[in-house]
Amino acid sequence: MTALPTLYSFRRCPYAMRARLALAVSGQACELREVVLKNKPQGLLLASPKGTVPVLVLPSGQVLEQSLEIMRWALAQHDPGGWLTPSQGNLQDMLALIAECDGPFKQALDRCKYPSRYPDADISVERARAVAWLSALEARFSPDQPFLFGTHAALADMAIAPFVRQFAGIDADWWAAQPWPRLQAWLAQWQASDLLASVMHKLPAWVDGTEGVLFPHAVESTDGIPDQGSA
Numbered sequence: 001m002t003a004l005p006t007l008y009s010f011r012r013c014p015y016a017m018r019a020r021l022a023l024a025v026s027g028q029a030c031e032l033r034e035v036v037l038k039n040k041p042q043g044l045l046l047a048s049p050k051g052t053v054p055v056l057v058l059p060s061g062q063v064l065e066q067s068l069e070i071m072r073w074a075l076a077q078h079d080p081g082g083w084l085t086p087s088q089g090n091l092q093d094m095l096a097l098i099a100e101c102d103g104p105f106k107q108a109l110d111r112c113k114y115p116s117r118y119p120d121a122d123i124s125v126e127r128a129r130a131v132a133w134l135s136a137l138e139a140r141f142s143p144d145q146p147f148l149f150g151t152h153a154a155l156a157d158m159a160i161a162p163f164v165r166q167f168a169g170i171d172a173d174w175w176a177a178q179p180w181p182r183l184q185a186w187l188a189q190w191q192a193s194d195l196l197a198s199v200m201h202k203l204p205a206w207v208d209g210t211e212g213v214l215f216p217h218a219v220e221s222t223d224g225i226p227d228q229g230s231a
Contacts, residue, residue, distance in 0.1 A: 010037055015067040023070070027080075028216075101159070108133070
């Protein structure tokens with residue numbers, strides 16, 4: 001697998017999830033090295049001293065250290081689902097919404113999910129911030145627009161869904177009780193997709209000096225979302 005890109009990843013990390021989703025849908029083969037973040041292998045640290053995932057090392061030696069950079073690189077190779085070309089808006093519109101997710105929403109998410117790490121944070125304020133942003137997502141949907149930017153899943157859906165998944169998982173009963181039927185349906189469809197299942201296989205931790213696992217596995221859907229009613 002020496003001629004393939006090398007992906008350092010961690011199964012549950014939402015940033016790594018979004019990178020794997022794009023690599024899988026593009027059909028870009030790579031050597032996946034599953035990382036245990038509490039015991040980071042030397043190979044990861046040599047490739048990227050920041051020591052976070054995902055990291056994609058290209059055969060040329062170029063290192064892509066940001067999840068969105070990896071997504072856009074993979075989709076530039078092959079974009080069968082039109083993730084870079086939504087039916088409403090454009091790439092810059094999607095990147096602006098993703099920036100909101102990765103900035104204010106992610107900050108609120110972390111403080112709600114890991115309150116012990118942020119003892120000075122007011123959890124009620126942070127939840128309200130998250131709720132306001134999620135309510136704005138709900139308002140984006142309509143019967144004619146089941147995805148964030150139109151009629152098919154695109155970059156924004158795949159980059160944002162892993163973080164909404166994390167927030168929904170904090171308290172499943174609370175999530176189910178919220179007045180967000182279209183947002184909840186959007187997340188449920190994504191969670192039931194063949195594409196997501198294909199990038200969430202449990203793998204042993206990679207050890208320096210060994211080969212990783214060939215990725216991706218077979219993908220049955222180009223947009224990662226089952227048709228309405230098929231889930």
